[in-house]
Amino acid sequence: MSAKSENHPHPADAELVRAAQRGEKRAFVEIVARHQVMVCGVTLGVLGDFTAGEDAAQEAFVTAWRKIQDLREPEKLRAWLARIARNAALGHLRRTRGVQFVEMDERWADEDQLPPDELAVSGEESALVRDALGRLPENYRLPLVLFYRQDQSVREVAETLGLGEDAVKQRLARGREMLRERMTGLIETALRHTQPGAIFTIAIAAAIGALAAPAVMAGGAFAAAAALGSASAATTASTAASVSTTPAAITTAMTTSKASLVTAALVAFACLPVGYAVHQGTHPPPPPPEKVAVKPLPGASEAAAKPDFGDSELFAEWVRLHEEHGQDARAMPALFKAISEIKDTFRRRAFRAALTAEWAQVDPAGGLDFFISRNGDRAQCRQLFLQWLSQDPQAAMTRLTSLGKAGDDLAGESAVLLDIARRAPEFVAAIASRLPENRDHWSHPVADAFAVLAGSDLESARSAAETLTGSRRGEALAGVAKAWAQKDFAAMAAWTRNLPADIDREDVLRSGLMGLAATDPKAALENASMVPPGGRSGYFADSTAARLLKEAGAKDFEGTTAWLRDHPGKISGEDVQGLAGIVTERLNADPVKFLAGELKKGTLEVLDAALGSALLNDSKPQLAKVWEWLKGAPDSAAVRRLRDTVINSATYQNPALALAIAKELPSTPEGEKDLNRIAQSLLNAGSRMNRLESLLSDAPPALRSRLLTNAFSFLNPDNFVSASLWLPRLEELPAGARGDANRQVAQAWAAKNPEDAAAWALRLPAENRSGVIGNVAGGWLKNDSLAASEWISQLPAGPDRDAGAHALVREVAADSPDEAWQWAVSIGDGAMRMQAAGTALGSLAQRNPQEALHWIDSAAALTEAEKQQLRQSVGAGAAGKTTSPANQ
Amino acid sequence: MKRFPLIIFSGIAGLAAGFGLSALRQPGGAESGTAGIPAAGGQAGKPGAPSKPAGPAASVLAEKLRTDLSISRGVTRWLQWMTAVEKAGPGDFPGLARMAKEMPGALNMLAARWIELDPRGLFEACRNAGGSGPGFPANELAQLLLETWPKNDPDAVLTALKNSPGLQMGWQFTALNSLFQNRPEQALITMSALSIDGYGPDMKGVAKWAAADPGHAAEVALAHPAGFASRLVLETIGKEWGKSDPEGALAFAVSRNTAAASDLANQVMRQWVEKDLTKASGWLAAAGGPERALLLPAFIEAWGKKDAPEALQWCLANTSGSQQSEVITSLVKGTIAQSPDAAAAMIVGLEPSPLRSKAAVTFADTMINKDWWPGFNSSGRSAKPEAIAWLGQLDPDARKQVIGNIHWSWSEHDPRGFADYLRSPAGQVAGPEAVTAAARNLVREQPVEAIEWANQAPEASRAQTLSETFQAWTRHQPDAAMDWLQKLPSGDPRREALYLGAVEHIIDPAAFQTGPLTSLEPINNARRDLARLLATDPAAARQAIAKLSMEPARREQTLARLKLSPAGK
Secondary structure (H helix, E strand, O other), X not given: OHHHHHHOOOOOHHHHHHHHHOOOHHHHHHHHHHHHHHHHHHHHHHHOOHHHHHHHHHHHHHHHHHHHHHOOXXXXXXXXXXXXXHHHHHHXXXXXXXXXXXXXXXXXXXXXXXXXXHHHHOOHHHHHHHHHHHOOOHHHHHHHHHHHHOOOOHHHHHHHHOOOHHHHHHHHHHHHXXXXXXXXXXXXXXXXXXXXXXXXXXXXXXXXXXXOOHHHHHHOHHHHHHOOOOOOOHHHHHHHXXXXXXXXXXXXXXXXXXXXXXXXXXXXXXXXXXXXXHHHHHOOXXXXXXXXXXXXOOOOHHHHHOOOOOOOHHHHHHHHHHHXXXXXXXXXXXXXXXXXXXOOHHHHHHHHHHHHHHHHHHOHHHHHHHHHHOHHHHHXXXXXXXXXXXXXXXXXXXXXXXXXXXXXXXXXXXXHHXXXXXHOHHHHHHHHHHOXXXXXXXXXXXXXXXXXXXXXXXXXXXXXXXXXXXXXXHHHHHHHHHHHHHHOHHHHHHHHHOOOOOOOHHHHHHHHHHXXXXXXXXXXXXXXXXXXXXXXXXXXXXXHHHHHHHHHHHHOHHHHHHHHHHOOOOOOOHHHHHHHHHHHHHHHHOHHHHHHHHHHHOOOHHHHHHHHHHHHOOOHHHHHHHHHHHHHOOOOHHHHHHHHHHHHHHHHHOHHHHHHHHHHOOOOHHHHHHHHHHHHHHOHHHOOHHHHHHHHHHOOHHHHHHXXXXXXXXXXXXXXXXXXXHHHHHOOOOHHHHHHHHHHHHHHHHHHOHHHHHHHHHHOOHHHHHHHHHHHHHHHHHHOHHHHHHHHHHOOOOHHHHHHHHHHHHHHOOOOHHHHHHHHHOOOOHHHHHHHHHHHHHHHHHHOHHHHHHHHHHOOOOOHHHHHHHHHHHHHHHOOOOOOHHHO | OOOHHHHHHHHHHHHHHHHHHHXXXXXXXXXXXXXXXXXXXXOOOOOOOOOOOOOOOOOHHHHHHHHHHXXXXXXXXXXXXXXXXXXXXXOOHHHHHHHOOOOHHHHHHHHHHHHHHOHHHHHHHHXXXXXXXXXXXXXXXXXXXXXXXXXXXXXXXXXXXXXXXXXXXXXXXXXXXXXXXXXXXXXXXXXXXXXXXXXXXXXXXXXXXXXXXHHHHHHHXXXXXXXXXXXXXXXXXXXXXXXXXXXXXXXXXXXXXXXHHHHHHHHHHHHHHHHOHHHHHHHHHHOOHHHHHHHHHHHHHHHHHHHHHHHHHHHHHHOOHHHHHHHHHHHHHHHHHHOHHHHHXXXXXXXXXXXXXXXXXXXXXXXXXXXXXXXXXXXXOOXXXXXXXXXXXXXXXXXXXXXXXXXXXXXXXXXXXXXXXXXXXXXXXXXXXXXXXXXXXXXXXXXXXXXXXXXXXXXXXXXXXXXXXXXXXXXXOXXXXXXXXXXXXXXXXXXXXXXXXXXXXXXXXXXXXXXOOOOOHHHHHHHHHHHHHHHHOHHHHHHXXXXXXXXXXXXXXXXXXXXXXXXXX
């Protein structure tokens, strides 16, 4: 790079500085293009993280743009930029870590601190590089980074760092030696690989408002991105050169000492794929693709390092949008509006995401205000805020905390609190204290954030949680407990006992147990009973034990199930549903392998409840495979229970499978039992009567009669399509089932067509009729009580009329006890009369026993013995023990 | 030559690095790729035939994007995403989706493109998520797909739904909800065929459908029952039909004489009253007895929304018995819709009677959903002060009835608050079932206190309350509960009841069955006998358990769970 820096076409740095000082953004973009590699090198050297390094580098350039007037000696641009870069990186460290000095090893090794998108793009190389570099002291790391990212110019490294060339050489040698054991070649590759390129330049251009300015596009770095390959402009050439490091170029530029090192590096890189292939050969992988795009090797990295926007229609449209609306802060709302009007979903979503990112660079404060004012754009608001947070946590948080008041969740802070905890921990308490009460039972962002704080500084986090104001204090304490428990459970538990009385100590301790489960699942399970069962009614697997199992299972599923097997009764079967999620995943991945494995380990039985839940819900597509596996599984209690589970789930979720199972069942008592269960469950207590006809058409004969028996028991006016359909089916039933079926038909039919139902009932043989008459009356009463009571009153005295009257009493007793009483005492059959009288008096006896006694005394139809019996029942009813006199 | 060792060393380091890199990539195998990957870029296809389910194959495009992203930031990263997705073909999407998993913006963008190019392929990739590689965000993508695809190609979605009966319920609901917007008829028929009866989709599309041809919509809805959705559909049809032709609608609904048709008729009547009270009342007055009986409650409910006091006066003057009770219940519902406070006051103003108790129960049931008392969907966790005050204004019978009706919700969602209320003078009227519910639910927060609370229950129900409370504890902390029970002094009068709770939870009732099951009484007696033995004579209890009908392993487990040491120890 230095060679190119020296050889680059004019104008020289000083001229560019002077032009920039006159306000020419294009000139400054040129400066960026020339020095970005060096600046990124400095920031990477300090921060040790590619993304953070580029964040700081970008910040450095923006600072440089703002302060370009202060540069008195334009010839010293390079050193000036380096100083700004180093300060920016140190500032980044202070903001993100909240401390002046940072233990580098700890920071570099903590991959969990990376945001998810960074994790997503961090490959193995980055991890290795971070790990290896993180172990180097800064005075060795910085020269090494600068050396490789600047194409090995010792002189320039020396100039940048204010060191002598010899000192740089010594440090490089020592640094390399220290790195050697950590795959030197790989690191060198990655360092080159992560050099900033034209895209970095674009970002700076955007940040200073130079993006898409026609002048810049014509000859600047932006053109390099937009028209890849047509690098005619000077800046383009410069930029392309800055990232093109061919072996030949290296060879011509390198010094003797460097030659050996680079040769060594090249050999290492050349051997890398060989080593890869050797390993692949010893562990046969799936056949490789014809063209596998692993990280490009030296010489091939340029293509990957440059954005390939040249043939992108979308990018061209993106550029056009900026040409039309502008690219500075003022243009952002207009761009947003224009993008919102795009009909095509993909383009709209893509542009909107990119615009949000651009806004975060150009004018994050304005962008945040814009999105906050538009409540419907929470996702964009979060995206913008998160990006700003990663760029400049201090500024982002200062702005956020200045907005709103207690109870506000303006930018969805609760959703990004975890990111705030990672990037700007000192702001977490202020944000948490103003959040509204948490009404989401499953999400605890304050607890999660405080757990992160406590993970790095327990004392501060605990103090902040204890003094937190607002409704989230308990949640914050729970977060501290969770993290603390992972380090010292006993101390955490002792602390919870001394928390103020207004805190739900049990819940804080419960959270500690969850933390313990994530590190030592067995210990957590052993201690599950330290707190009450907990849980909120109606919420799935919400008890303490269920939640502990979920955490423990995620950490060590095999260990957790073995613990359950070895500790029967410690945790109830119901709470094992906490494992349902993990069991679902495993069942869906490979049901046979999973079940066979659990059976072999003797843990299948303890998973019963979790399997039941999984197979009834998201593992239902596996039911058929599980049933097939069960056919060959050795008999055991666990296998039998699973078999029952599959049958139950199939009847509910997969009726076709249930019918297939029914056809396979043997004619044994067990088979009969299964058939009964299938018949009952297929109609799901009558709620699935609409599938009866299709079930009947496919059901084997043994199941058909059972289905019909059940179907009759679920008959109601809605599913009683017609008498002509249901009456013949009575003949298909076993004799013992016909009585109940008759009564069901009577009730359903009478509600639809009472006259016909009544006529049918009266034609039945006398011995079957009384119950049926009662049901006709019951069905009729529901729709037309007047007509029903007229019909009953016209029946000749005897069992039919008594049954009708009794039905009427049952129907009206609650609302019209006097009406019910009159009907009750009109019943001829003594036992039935007493029973009906008890029903009629029921509620009155409790509310107004004197009135009830008066009715009894006035009833001419009752004998004195009957009256006495009823008086006693009224006394018992008034005392809260209502019993029917007929049952006494 | 002196540089030679360094070069040799570098070669070894390179070999080692390559070896290590391979090992890192090997376990999942997902990223190392397979043969036959569609090339990126050129595969950016047009919508057409569905692709095969996308497997976990590596994608050159995805790998390149991964590399590009690793060295870019800010807007550039999004431009990288945008152009990569623009160029992506079906074979690239799974790999890109895995990369976008934690980035909602990228996933949304990717889903939009995938849906545009190959919705069926995306559907299959989600269905066979296991085959799409670890980390494939199937659920997120399926939700995005099934919100959009039905709008673009409802027939394809209907076919996919019919052919995938095992699809996750959440996905079915999302798809149906979208289908209901533009194909409500087919959506309802599909829902009925799939026996989905517990989901209520958005009714905007149904309103349009019903407005266009309410008779046809009603025929379809009645012929294809789909539980909760049917109710909503019929209500919506009723609203639309009630606006355009209430008399025709009522004639249709009354002629069908089913509960579902009654729902339709009631909604038509409510709508008619809202639009023209006079004409609706005129029609009702001229209607036959059954029709009037059927529709009067809906009429009163709607009238209550307009003028509750007048409706109340009419009900009290013109109805009696069970009919009066029914219409007052409807009036309460209508009045609540207009003003809960007015409804509360109306009930307080009624004379103490079964009518008032029933109205109070209706009011309380409805107000659980309006946060007066805590419920499953309520935002608060305790009863509102105005709810407590209103209860205090009721006569004891009405209050008892109300508590008896809402205790299940109140005690489940605020056991401590409910227990406190039962301790108050106004709460003393509560029946034993409320006391038991309080104790049973208090177990979740403080089991020992719950047992103490259960022991305060009226003598007649104390044993049952103790038993159920202990059973609730045993359900979640079997070991801890039995340890606590064992430590009770042998003379503690609660032991037998508590052991009964343990027996009921731990031992399958079938173990007590000695012959054909004609009544539960013998089993219950046997359980009580065993509980008595456990409380007084563990050795005899062990012998009794030895005679129960259960497998040896289960017997051993039972003895262990009841903390009965093996015989002779």
